Amino acid sequence: MGFWQKSMIAVACSKPLRAVGEAVGRKTGLAAQFVSANDGHGHVARAKTLSEHGIRTSSFYLGEYVKDIAQVTETVDQLGDVIPKLGQAGLDVHVSIDPSQLGYMQDRALLDRNVDLVAAQVRQIAETAAPSQTIRLMIDMEDFDMVDDTLALHHRLSDAGIPVAQTLQARLHRTEADLSDMIARGAMVRLVKGAMAPPASVAFTERDQIDANYRALAGMMLSENAKQSGFFPVFGSHHRDLVLKIAKQADQNGWARDQFEFEMLYGVNQPLQRELVAAGYRLRLYAPFGKDWWAYAWRRVGENPRNLSLLMKSGLNH
Numbered sequence: 001m002g003f004w005q006k007s008m009i010a011v012a013c014s015k016p017l018r019a020v021g022e023a024v025g026r027k028t029g030l031a032a033q034f035v036s037a038n039d040g041h042g043h044v045a046r047a048k049t050l051s052e053h054g055i056r057t058s059s060f061y062l063g064e065y066v067k068d069i070a071q072v073t074e075t076v077d078q079l080g081d082v083i084p085k086l087g088q089a090g091l092d093v094h095v096s097i098d099p100s101q102l103g104y105m106q107d108r109a110l111l112d113r114n115v116d117l118v119a120a121q122v123r124q125i126a127e128t129a130a131p132s133q134t135i136r137l138m139i140d141m142e143d144f145d146m147v148d149d150t151l152a153l154h155h156r157l158s159d160a161g162i163p164v165a166q167t168l169q170a171r172l173h174r175t176e177a178d179l180s181d182m183i184a185r186g187a188m189v190r191l192v193k194g195a196m197a198p199p200a201s202v203a204f205t206e207r208d209q210i211d212a213n214y215r216a217l218a219g220m221m222l223s224e225n226a227k228q229s230g231f232f233p234v235f236g237s238h239h240r241d242l243v244l245k246i247a248k249q250a251d252q253n254g255w256a257r258d259q260f261e262f263e264m265l266y267g268v269n270q271p272l273q274r275e276l277v278a279a280g281y282r283l284r285l286y287a288p289f290g291k292d293w294w295a296y297a298w299r300r301v302g303e304n305p306r307n308l309s310l311l312m313k314s315g316l317n318h
């Protein structure tokens, strides 16, 4: 991971910078580029508008590595409020969660209780949803030392019949083995490069290596074996060359357009978003809502310096 990305992760995690930045951001609308809305009501309205343009959404209530128990409870409440609203509006109920926002930082029993509350709501909607609606609880992947616990959470929910899905990071050496297991399970996996900075002992650190591994893993996800197992591939990336190569491979391997999807972050690389939709591919946007936008926005800047100008422009345009 380069100096720029490491520095921006440090900005994302800095408490003093966050205090000043949030105050400025509230006044200027700095976050509007990457955040769909301040609250659940606005988020559902935004998801509806996007759906009218053929774009699906994944709902994420902002907050990561949440230490304050009141904020953990608030996250559960906010998701509990938004899930039925999305369902009633006939939209996808595709909810992304970070274990570290739902109790992982406090204790595992609390995490399990909170995830079960959210999962129960998702399952309830799945029972009456229209065939056009995708209903999923997507688990994000955080630090490399959380992978075993996160996969255990996925498997427990899956075994209990919850429509669950899992994000895996192409940056990590272990992902090839984890993905093989997920393919054998006929799971849904969202493949991303990885936004964290794991050590070289467990991860590829050069951009070329990470891209090469992403391509190799994408090949596994689009194999005949994966198709036969009922596996559902999701490709989370804004990398145009990579995305277009994967789209071509999916077509060549006989995957129907509703058997896989691309997913991008709300506000990032919109020209590629439009290109994919126009070409008839399924596109979902990871759409965060809420007020805790600081760390999220600076991780995006770390991923691509171009996102800094997008962030600044959103502040000026407000």
Ligand SMILES: Cc1cc2nc3c(=O)[nH]c(=O)nc-3n(C[C@H](O)[C@H](O)[C@H](O)COP(=O)(O)OP(=O)(O)OC[C@H]3O[C@@H](n4cnc5c(N)ncnc54)[C@H](O)[C@@H]3O)c2cc1C
Residues within 6 Å of the ligand: 139, 140, 141, 142, 167, 169, 192, 193, 194, 195, 196, 236, 237, 238, 239, 240, 263, 264, 265, 268, 269, 270, 285, 286, 303, 304, 306, 307
């Ligand atoms: C839906 C989704 C969910 C995610 N969930 C997780 C998660 O659970 N855990 C995790 O660690 N990470 C997650 N990430 C972040 C991910 O790991 C990457 O850090 C992030 O997507 C950047 O990698 P990339 O493949 O998009 O492109 P990069 O490797 O950052 O960039 C490659 C190329 O993409 C293009 N590009 C990128 N940004 C822009 C832009 N703003 N404008 C124009 N072109 C651009 C450029 O051509 C650039 O050269 C998620 C990402 C997505 C899209």
